[in-house]
Amino acid sequence: MSAKSVVSTKRRGSLKPRRGSIVPAQSSKEMPWDLFDRLLLPLLCCHAVAIILSNLLNILRISQVTTFTLFMWFAVSVVGAILFYHHLKVSAPGKVILITGCESPLAWFLARKLDDLGFTIFAGFTKRACEDADQLKEEGTGRITVLQLDVTSERQMLEASLLISENLPDGARGLWAVVHCATWVALGELEWVPFPVLRKSIDINLLGAARLTQIMLPLVRRTNGRIVFLSSALSRIPAPVRGAQCATQAGLEGLAVCLRHELKPRGVDVSIVSAGEFAGGTAWLSESSMLEQARNMWALLSDEQKQTYGEEYFEQALRSLEKYTNVDADILPAVRSLVDACVRTFPLPRYTPVTRAEKIQTLLAEHFPRPVYDVFYGN
Template identity: 30%
Template sequence: MLPAPAQKKQKNELIVVSGASTGIGAATALELASMGYHVLAGVRTDSEADAVRTGNIEPVTLDITVPEHIEALARRIADDREQRPLRALVNNAGIEVNAPVEVLPLSLWREQFETNLFGHIAVIQQLLPFLRRSRGRIVNISSVGGEAALPIFGAYAGTKSALEAASDSLRREVARQGVQVVVVQPGGVKTDMAAHSGSISLRLADGMSTEQQHLYGDLIETTVARNTAFLERAVTAEKAGKAIAKATTTTRPRTRYTLGKDAAFVIPLARHLPDRLMDRILAASHRSRSR
């Protein structure tokens, strides 16, 4: 169970956080609750609900790929006993399965897009009318990969790049309606999802053909090793949660926030350096890690 947050004055406003059972989502929900907001925390199981229920955090069953869950969430907001407005929606839920483009099964490509992109769009479509009434905010949690895709991260980075483009379009569509759209671009964050992604990649690699092992085996091993080492000094979920809560509630938000030194360094490089030079920098990074 999450520790009860030290609550400030109640805001009498609702904020939805998807993917709130662990990691960044749980930390964000806890921080927003401590600020006095009533957080509807999206979880997928009863045990996850029991773990996050505390103070101003109310767990709601929310698999964002299940339309009935999203419809139930919309009814919960509409029928709120205190008629509290929906101040913000934090689209955080996500999955990550990494393998080379040639190797990753299409079913896993589709699964990641269903969760990391289409699920968020479905939630936005349902909740946008509430945010229009409150002149609220949508916060989409992207990734450094949305602008700088590393080897074997093609599918995951692809979902984040698509979410970034959709966010830009949405921001321009709803600005005159009083709704703000913010993108947060984390780099490495110490979460269960990040910790497990390497072992998933290695299991997928075990199923590769002999030719694929020859083509990609070293690349997968060095990428996983590099990311595992980096996570030891990455931003904590608690620090990430505080930053996301601030982006969610600050009066005049930027359109984008980077999170972590790696994101702050890599994203400007990806924007301004020629592609071939960026390729060489990333390739050199992989070679140095493999020595």
């Protein structure tokens, strides 16, 4: 296994007991869907043009070139141009990137990767005084600045904006990218979840990202940079007991799509990285944290609710979530997509680092009647 094909986890041995098993996969299950999506429409257009041109040439008796020959000529030319266009990268020196939620493994490794590529990184932690923040600062190249950034705190977001403005490297006019990685998961059926928990989920996953974008946008606009949102395939796939997360992820993606249209005339790109369960690393959920949420929810239910659901059903529903704490998480696909969104000259509007099974499930959820989806994925 080559060093370039894995994300080293030796530096973060302390994460294993806290966040589950995070391992480098020898063969990533992610498929290059983003490149397929970028090539699909141009290839279909090449085929359509080849059919029209071939028939026209035959009717006018100018040439007897076959449709297949014309298609191959067009396809080779177009695919070559797109691949060149797709792989253009910006120069990293002097460019500044803000990353939120760096207490999570994915954001932590993203900060390290972008730092290694030569970017100046401002890494936001919900709690500045923590081992992860110290370790990131210690292992960085000197271009990493760790800051306190709780996306639910207006004061901390404004302070972060001021700190970044006052500490830009020589020649930098503003932020090249803001990467929203801060997230918080609320588990349980809607009736079980206390309203403060729902509010916290919305504040962190949706409102915090929206407000931080408002505050940082003037700095991003100066550099014609980009805003990157880390989302989840749950924005399109219904998942019982995870309704709050599905709702906030769908809201975040809707916000990002509208923002992309609003900022396009200003020269600012907006990308969504919609990661799957495997690539997104939901397996980093702490088992102790999940059990604590479960105990709190059960204690707050009324006697009528407890009698309606029963403790056995309640425990069974929560045990179905154990797979998110017990399986290994390959962070490579999500990290790679986030890096691409930051370094490509022409980033994609949407990245989908998902497995083949997740892609099929998403296609069924989006394009097939609901009864068809329920046959395969219904409870």
